[in-house]
Amino acid sequence: MKPHTVEALVAFVEKAFQYVKLQGKEAAFAEFNNPGGRFVEGELYMFAYDLEGTTRAHPFQPELIGKNRLNTTDANGTACIQDLISTAQSGGGFTRYLYPDPADNNTIKPKLSYVMMVDRDHIIGSGIYGADEEDPFVRVGGDPRVREDLKAFVREAIVYARQHGRPAALREFNNRNGTFVRGNLYIYAYDYQGTTLALPFQPQLMGTNLSALQDDFGVKTNWIQSRLAEQGGGFVFLHYHNPAHAMAQEPKMSFVSPVDDTWWVGAGIYLS
Numbered sequence: 001m002k003p004h005t006v007e008a009l010v011a012f013v014e015k016a017f018q019y020v021k022l023q024g025k026e027a028a029f030a031e032f033n034n035p036g037g038r039f040v041e042g043e044l045y046m047f048a049y050d051l052e053g054t055t056r057a058h059p060f061q062p063e064l065i066g067k068n069r070l071n072t073t074d075a076n077g078t079a080c081i082q083d084l085i086s087t088a089q090s091g092g093g094f095t096r097y098l099y100p101d102p103a104d105n106n107t108i109k110p111k112l113s114y115v116m117m118v119d120r121d122h123i124i125g126s127g128i129y130g131a132d133e134e135d136p137f138v139r140v141g142g143d144p145r146v147r148e149d150l151k152a153f154v155r156e157a158i159v160y161a162r163q164h165g166r167p168a169a170l171r172e173f174n175n176r177n178g179t180f181v182r183g184n185l186y187i188y189a190y191d192y193q194g195t196t197l198a199l200p201f202q203p204q205l206m207g208t209n210l211s212a213l214q215d216d217f218g219v220k221t222n223w224i225q226s227r228l229a230e231q232g233g234g235f236v237f238l239h240y241h242n243p244a245h246a247m248a249q250e251p252k253m254s255f256v257s258p259v260d261d262t263w264w265v266g267a268g269i270y271l272s
Helices: 006-023 025-032 080-089 144-164 166-173 221-230
Strands: 047-050 055-057 093-101 107-117 122-129 188-191 196-198 234-242 248-258 263-270
Touching: 006 025, 006 107, 006 122, 006 221, 006 234, 025 047, 025 055, 047 080, 080 093, 080 107, 080 122, 144 166, 144 248, 144 263, 166 188, 166 196, 188 221, 221 234, 221 248, 221 263, 234 263
Parallel strands: none
Antiparallel strands: 047 055, 047 122, 093 107, 107 122, 188 196, 188 263, 234 248, 248 263
């Protein structure tokens, strides 16, 4: 089997997030723990922890289920479980550590994992071995400065919306010459049912429901963004039209956050 790409890793975790939200946490964790289930693909498998470090899912080490691993370190002394939890709590993202590869006789190898908060109390993730560190998903999507700038832009939009009210804010977000369109970086907005409220480069979509929109991996990216916003916000990777490149579909990392209990906003940086 060919090694998985970082893009495939991220999509794998996002599909697992989708599965948890649709099937419920306990049913999903049971499926993650099945070594012959739908969430085991070669080196890819799902793991899950609560925020105290207790293992909830790990298909190839069932003896760990229910055990607290918060202070576990790898061969280099990296507190890998703590890193997984703190990364998920920061909005989700990548971590690096050494870990046994079940697809290669449990040989200890460098591993790149991608993690997300699946609710306010649990994280889920998966990882690959031998990841390309120059992959734009890692190089750009894992850049702390890029992530913080994206968060700051979204928070600026939220402050504007709360100060000026929803109608005025949506008018500004939909204005291509407005404050919240900066090149191909722009604010978009939806309600939690998936109805488009702001999308400055695709005004024809105003009022349409895009919750069923899927990427090539079968990830319902808009639906996932709504679920992330409901639980407080976070990062998500998707493919979307880039206004700087004739609206060609390109990989993008977005950050989403709730405005209130009726709608949310997001913005993304293209990885090309």
